[in-house]
Amino acid sequence: METIDQIEGDDCYLDYLDILLGPANSLSNSGGGVVDIDFSSSGGVTQEEKSLRKRFQDLSSVLESGRPAKTDKSAVLDDAIRVLNQLRNEAQELKETNEKLLEEIKSLKAEKTELREEKMMLKADKEKMERQLKAVAVPPSGYMPTYPxxxxxxxxxxxxxxxxxxxxxxxxxxxxxxxxxxxxxxxxPAA
Known part of the structure; x- marks a missing residue:
């Protein structure tokens, strides 16, 4: 859970101490004396902590939009990691599909070019055969065909x-x- 500590910062224990012990900057001694312990320089919930809590609530609501926002930061981070892994896998699958489609497009373009060249060759052969047929079918001038x-x-x-x-x-x-x-x-003799 090293990532949770990095995200939450060093002041994450203040939330739990507020709930368990009361104010964060003072602890009661059983002897009746008051011992002041300063956990942070400001002595209360800072603006940065509020911003961080708001971000976790927003993240929780984005991850599971139909459900109420989770308050447990580790659960929110686990959900975020799970969703990111799913998105990463989907992105990888889409990249592979895209590469396959690009290869298929290249092969289809090559086939199209080959078919176009073959069509041109067949057209040229057809024109050549038509010219040969016209040359053979036309009788030479001055020759009169015989009538039956x-x-x-x-x-x-x-x-x-x-x-x-x-x-x-x-x-x-x-x-x-x-x-x-x-x-x-x-x-x-005939009869």
Whole structure:
């Protein structure tokens, strides 16, 4: 309780002596004589002590606002220490949370930058492909495309020359196929 002595000062015993013995500057002797003992230079409660008591009452009312103020200084100091430790722990937790959030923000910014670069690359690729598609799809100037034929050529028609149109002509057959001298042996007569 060294901290209590530092806060209260050297004159803290005066409160207890006032209650137990009466006035602080005189003690009665059993022999009937009066012995004067001077505990402080002023001989009474100083302004500093009143200010200190007021501070303890204010501290007690702040710590526990719903309850009546405590008069025991050690209890008030214990409560103050407890509250300060709680606040210190909460502040440490908030610092750690803040650091984690800052790290997450940094990683999200880096990811955003990467996505932005990827988007730019994809846009450039798209434009390049569109230009290539336009270059391939456009026929060269001066070239007239051929129109499809008005009718479909039959199976027995074949072009004589590619530049001429289709005309009927005899199909090329092997010589054994159009030799009719052995037809009666190879094929039976039709009825």
């Amino acid at each position: 034929a008005a009718y479909h050529a039959g199976a027995n028609k074949m072009p004589v020359f590619p530049s001429y149109g289709l005309m009927p002509m005899w199909q090329y057959l092997p010589p054994a196929a159009y030799d009719t001298s052995r037809d009666h042996e190879l094929r039976p």
